[in-house]
Amino acid sequence: MLIIAGAGSGKTRALTYRIAHMVHERKIPPDSILAVTFTNKAAGEMKERIAKLVGPLGRKLWVGTFHAICARILRADGEAIGVPPNFVIFNDSDQRALIKQALSVLDIDAKEYKPADIHFAISAAKNELMSPQEYRRGRRGPFDEVVQRVYGRYQSGLRANAALDFDDLLMRTEQLLREQKGVLAKYHERIKYILVDEFQDINHAQNEFVRLLGQKHQNVCVVGDDDQSIYGWRGANIGLILDFERRYKDAKVIKLEQNYRSTQKILECAYEIIKHNEDRRDKKLWTQNRPGDNLVQYEAVDAEQEAEWVAETIRTQVNCQLATYGEYAILYRTNAMSRVFEEGLMTYRIPYEVVGGIRFYERAVIRDFIAYLRVLYNSADGVSLRRIINVPARGIGDKTVSHIDRLADANGLTMHETLAVAAKDENLQKRARSAIADFAEILASLREKRESLTLTEFCRAVAEDTGYLRALENSDNADDAIKAENLKEFVSLAQRFEQVHEQSDLGAFLEHIALLSDLDQAQEIDSKVSLMTLHSAKGLEFPIVFMVGLEENVFPHQRSMGDKHELAEERRLCYVGITRAQHMLYLTHAYRRTIFGAPQNMKPSRFLSDLPDELIDRQVDLSNLMSSSVLGDEGERAEMEIGGRKIDMTQLLSRVQENGAKARERSTALPEEPEEKPKREAGKSREARRKRAEAAAKRAGQRKRKAVEAAPQSVSEVTYKSGERVKHTKFGEGIVVQVKGEGSNAELTIAFATQGVKRLLADVAPIEKV
DNA sequence: GGTTATGGATTTTTT
DNA sequence: ATCCATAACC
DSSP states (O other), X not given: OEEEEOTTSOHHHHHHHHHHHHHHTSOOOGGGEEEEESSHHHHHHHHHHHHHHHGGGGGGSEXXXXXXXXXXXXXXXXXXXXXXXXXXXXXXXXXXXXXXXXXXXXXXXXXXXXXXXXXXXXXXXXXXTOOTTGGGTTOOSHHHHHHHHHHHHHHHHHHHTTEEEHHHHHHHHHHHHHHOHHXXXXXXXXXXXXXXXXXXXXXXXXXXXXXXXXTTTOOEEEEEOGXXXXXXXXXXXXXXXXHHHHHSTTOOEEEEOBOSSSOHHHHHHHHHHHXXXXXXXXXXXXXXXXXXXXXXXXXXXXXXXXXXXXXXXXXXXXXXXXXXXXXXXXXXXSGGGHHHHHHHHHHTTOOEEEOSSSOGGGSHXXXXXXXXXXXXXXXXXXXXHHHHTTSSOOSOOHHHHHHHHHHHHHHTOOHHHHHHHHTTXXXXXXXXXXXXXXXXXXXXXXXXXXXXXXXXXXXXXXXXXXXXXXXXXXXXXXXXXXXXXXXXXXXXXXXXXXXXXXXXXXXXXXXXXXXXXXXXXXXXXXXXXXXXXXXXXTTOOEEEEEXXXXXXXXXXXXXXXXXXXXXXXXHHHHHHHHTXXXXXXXXXXXXXXXXXXXXXXXXXXXXXXXXXXXXXEEEEXXXXXXXXXXXXXXXXXXXXXXXXXXXXXXXXXXXXXXHHHHHHHHHHHXXXXXXXXXXXXXSTTHHHHHHHHHHHHXXXXXXXXXXXXXXXXXXXXXXXXXXXXXEETTTEEEEEEEEESSGXXXXXXEEETTXXXXXXXXXXXXXXXX
């Protein structure tokens, strides 16, 4: 069965009710049902909802992500194709390290062939189930040649480390099921019903996995929406959802087109965006919900103002009890954009939660510690060993390490085994030898302890015996204190894992953290504004949504420019964002944004101009006019172009009061008294939060100082600020839109109601404030 | 061998 | 603006 389910049409509900029906009405044993999702979040949610419907029986269901399920299959049966049962899972940075190693072995310049690009190519090949040998079919460039060689080397590197990468989990499972008929038969026996969520995001390897598992019983039910396919860059192939009908000849196709989530106006806008895409199944969602309010578009001068406006809007609404913080989401295109919004929210003391982004597990300390655990779990893992061989510094530097490398190569041993050899090698300095011996001793004693200790105790022992924790605590580097805290936090995380999971040995724990990257999700997310990328927002809904940074080259992203398919994907991403909103949607953009530390002029996103005027209320903050790039030199009619729209100056003038009041409000809202640091939430990234809070406080301080400096030096001088109304003896009334310089030397740019825009000197021009 | 200074690249989205 | 790799210095 193929269920084409539009956004907000109750897709997860359809899946969970189907499962409940199968269990309750059809008396199908729950352990013969497999439900597959893409994200842990989705898997968790599904488990929860099924548990509610089905009760304790539901726990026997097999629910998980593709990767988690494959890992489980490979642990159980992978040995048949040479996958070691205690394999570790390499993440991005491990993979990158291995690729760099391969590049240096093959003597290829990492500057010419970027590891990231090669990684991407290898990953793509694996998603297409292509081996290194098959890689070059139909490709013949120097880059492809390099990729092929690195790919081969990389795979043997993985093997030598007893490791699999994310893509291997899929590729090797496919291989296992394809080659080992006995294994396949075993799983056919076990799994009779397969359900797949978000089928539009499926890639070739995953599709093959489903096909092999489902081919016997032909009972496969998939749910998806081609308009929400946003993972093409990861190998997802929309074609496969179409292929489904061909593959399963008597498949039923069901369309869910009623939306239960959003207002009519929001849906209308979503449709206006998506309808521009070609090659989509034409469908139009409808709803019985109320029409709702118009969407609001806000234009800011710069990203800071944009963030401030968002924060202010949220605070005002919450203060008026129109909503609670937990009902808001701020969605942006790239993670890098979260920061400016975090600062804005902090200034207004609004509690928030960043979903995704810099993760706990990606921090250097934590990765170091995990590397220790991995080495102790799987002694073949040389990548991890290399990472921690000199952490904390113990006198085994690069020179010594490459010597060990050579020894390992020469003797055909793992790096770990080579330690014993190296400790006796006369070619090494005595100091290095004893350092190596001490290190090997630490590892050996820890490995022994592993037998008798619980997971938590063992983690504690690793932190202490390796001297890592001590080194961090004794350091006088301020950052190290934070790192020590992190380490302890990690140990208590292990403790929590041990309490929650029945199977809580080291292997299970390592797998858990390898596959679950954002375990530190908020518990009390209900009371906080959620910040996340548009990608992470897929599958979620929020009463009030801010889509921010709607600017060309940000969204649609620069890298998608010029490619029709990628632009179509950006458009789908926009569609996904809009359809997250239940009651209200705000769309914001800024004319200036700092990218890579350099301020850039930005243009409003093309997506904004696709929205129908009558559904959008545009809020143009007058200080936009400060941006001279948007000033037009209009004549008598005194029209100006702002954001591609003609604005009548008289209208503009009528807004002056409002804006002036707002500006005054804003300047008083800004810290008069020293900024009291926003309440911090316990839990994830406490110190990251602290750092950011400090940065924000600093900024606020600077801003304040600036304000003081800008104040008139002498009372006799008249100073002008943008947004103020002035009267010129000849030109009549106008608004100051830009002030260059200070005091009487200032050059003012003034927009006059009848005479257009003029540049005047403050102390010469015959003007006075109105 | 360890620590600090400097220059260059870097940011799409995720299991 | 910040992270990372390499070079210079202790």
